[in-house]
Amino acid sequence: MIRETLFDRILLRTAGALLALLWIVPLAYAVWAAFHPAAFEARFELLAPLTLDNFASAWSQAPFARYFLNTVLLVAMILGAQLVLCTLAAFAFARLEFPGKSVLFTLILMQLLVMPDILLVENYKTMRALGLVDTILAIGLPYFASGFAIFLLRQTFMTIPKELDEAARVEGCSLLGLLWRVYVPLGKPAMLAFALVSVSHHWNNFLWPLIITNSVETRPLTVGLSIFATTDSGTEWAVINAATLMTSAPLLIGFLLFQRQFVQSFMRAGIK
Amino acid sequence: MDRRTWIYAWLMLLPALVFLIAFTHLPAVTTIIDSFWTTAKGRRASTFAGLGNYEKMLADPIFLKAMVNSAIYAAITIPASILLALGMALLVNRPFRGVGLVRMAFFTPTVLPLIAVANIWLFFYAPGFGLIDQIRLFFGLPSANYAGQPATALYSVAVVTIWKEAGFFMIFFLAALQTIPQSLREAAAIEGCSRWTFFRRVTLPLIMPTTLFVSVNAVINAFRLVDHVFVMTKGGPDSATMLLLYYIFETGFRFWDTAYAAALTVVLIAILFIAGIGQFLLVDRRVHYK
Numbered sequence: 001m002i003r004e005t006l007f008d009r010i011l012l013r014t015a016g017a018l019l020a021l022l023w024i025v026p027l028a029y030a031v032w033a034a035f036h037p038a039a040f041e042a043r044f045e046l047l048a049p050l051t052l053d054n055f056a057s058a059w060s061q062a063p064f065a066r067y068f069l070n071t072v073l074l075v076a077m078i079l080g081a082q083l084v085l086c087t088l089a090a091f092a093f094a095r096l097e098f099p100g101k102s103v104l105f106t107l108i109l110m111q112l113l114v115m116p117d118i119l120l121v122e123n124y125k126t127m128r129a130l131g132l133v134d135t136i137l138a139i140g141l142p143y144f145a146s147g148f149a150i151f152l153l154r155q156t157f158m159t160i161p162k163e164l165d166e167a168a169r170v171e172g173c174s175l176l177g178l179l180w181r182v183y184v185p186l187g188k189p190a191m192l193a194f195a196l197v198s199v200s201h202h203w204n205n206f207l208w209p210l211i212i213t214n215s216v217e218t219r220p221l222t223v224g225l226s227i228f229a230t231t232d233s234g235t236e237w238a239v240i241n242a243a244t245l246m247t248s249a250p251l252l253i254g255f256l257l258f259q260r261q262f263v264q265s266f267m268r269a270g271i272k
Numbered sequence: 273m274d275r276r277t278w279i280y281a282w283l284m285l286l287p288a289l290v291f292l293i294a295f296t297h298l299p300a301v302t303t304i305i306d307s308f309w310t311t312a313k314g315r316r317a318s319t320f321a322g323l324g325n326y327e328k329m330l331a332d333p334i335f336l337k338a339m340v341n342s343a344i345y346a347a348i349t350i351p352a353s354i355l356l357a358l359g360m361a362l363l364v365n366r367p368f369r370g371v372g373l374v375r376m377a378f379f380t381p382t383v384l385p386l387i388a389v390a391n392i393w394l395f396f397y398a399p400g401f402g403l404i405d406q407i408r409l410f411f412g413l414p415s416a417n418y419a420g421q422p423a424t425a426l427y428s429v430a431v432v433t434i435w436k437e438a439g440f441f442m443i444f445f446l447a448a449l450q451t452i453p454q455s456l457r458e459a460a461a462i463e464g465c466s467r468w469t470f471f472r473r474v475t476l477p478l479i480m481p482t483t484l485f486v487s488v489n490a491v492i493n494a495f496r497l498v499d500h501v502f503v504m505t506k507g508g509p510d511s512a513t514m515l516l517l518y519y520i521f522e523t524g525f526r527f528w529d530t531a532y533a534a535a536l537t538v539v540l541i542a543i544l545f546i547a548g549i550g551q552f553l554l555v556d557r558r559v560h561y562k
Contacts, residue, residue, distance in 0.1 A: 122299030145291035
């Protein structure tokens with residue numbers, strides 16, 4: 001090994017510990033404020049009384065239950081549609097030969113750069129023409145066909161040995177049967193990775209839902225939270241912090257439980 | 273090739289393509305077309321404006337401010353998050369007690385919604401309550417409102433972005449570091465090579481593709497992530513944190529000047545395209561897929 005002096009080691013350890021501490025402090029500060037009475041939000045006493053009152057009052061001051069329901073519906077709808085549409089498309093690109101293949105594939109890759117997220121005005125006009133403004137469906141529609149999902153699944157499907165296809169066809173399997181019996185089961189790890197990324201992305205998405213929704217019945221958590229936190233009334237910081245943690249809790253807990261899967265899925269999402 | 277396969281293939285692609293074209297390609301094209309027309313107002317129908325919207329842009333102080341801000345914002349967040357990410361990856365790329373916790377501390381901001389992150393930091397910055405102000409008061413300094421004063425607002429927004437992004441970029445560097453063969457380390461040790469020389473001559477060149485890849489992502493994010501601006505500053509004070517995408521939102525949905533918003537969107541699309549071409553030319557050939 002390359003020489004590592006005791007000094008090096010102490011230096012690196014200290015730097016690591018300091019940086020990690022620095023990174024966790026903002027979150028820890030919010031957690032502290034959320035679990036203590038407002039009087040302690042800026043006073044640090046080890047024995048300050050713990051409380052869940054802030055969560056209770058956040059829950060009662062805004063329709064968070066409804067926001068949670070909206071977000072869950074939204075995320076499930078998008079993921080379901082993405083998996084169906086993108087699996088079909090990815091299979092066609094991975095295994096079938098047809099005219100226009102490369103042009104169409106390029107069109108799909110273009111979505112990785114120009115996402116629907118920035119085409120706000122035009123997509124709003126489309127939704128208005130369809131009469132869908134202020135519906136959960138309208139939040140999800142632009143994301144149903146995901147260029148990234150098609151690309152990821154195509155890559156996965158291409159690694160599946162062709163002999164399996166032939167065997168299945170000899171058995172008299174139709175094209176859809178082949179997709180369902182061979183490709184979908186073997187593509188499951190990639191689908192799971194994509195599912196994690198898709199769920200966390202749409203759970204966190206904000207700008208498009210903000211524009212297209214304007215009622216409690218459709219607003220997802222992120223938009224609900226931003227409205228709750230910016231209404232100027234004297235809402236206490238402790239309560240806002242509680243609401244903030246509450247809305248991120250499902251993802252945060254999921255991450256703590258399935259760290260490895262999260263990190264690997266996010267990595268796959270990055271390396272397109 | 274048999275015609276039945278073609279038909280099957282097209283049928284399988286059809287649903288995805290319909291959505292893709294309806295919500296990505298068509299709106300991108302109509303955005304460009306709309307940018308050459310005026311916004312219809314009341315009874316006045318939209319008329320052809322030629323380059324009118326683009327001329328207006330060059331004379332629009334808020335647009336120019338937004339471009340300068342976006343440039344500063346990119347110039348801070350991109351190098352800072354990349355350097356920190358690399359530093360983090362180097363720190364946790366060695367076994368020691370608690371390494372899992374340290375990695376978790378770095379990565380956690382990545383899974384939080386940017387809106388939640390903005391709230392957390394707004395509290396952190398809050399004058400009187402926030403930890404930063406507490407420290408200032410402790411040292412006898414006057415209270416300061418970092419997110420609320422023009423001189424520091426943009427930087428405090430940039431810090432939030434860095435906090436959120438660095439841990440995400442770290443995982444790519446970590447993956448790259450783990451592909452560096454152990455034999456190189458041994459060879460370097462035999463040569464009596466110092467830690468710094470090894471880093472500069474071996475590690476750095478080997479992770480170059482990852483660095484480029486991460487940079488392109490950082491560029492795209494610098495123009496795409498504005499959620500925290502909504503909560504922290506709303507583009508203010510005095511346009512100090514006005515970023516391009518936030519300005520598009522304001523123009524399109526607060527002032528309903530959709531034609532001008534379309535022209536602004538064209539600028540954003542152009543920037544993202546240039547970044548994309550950069551990725552294609554620089555990165556794709558050298559990143560190997562796993």
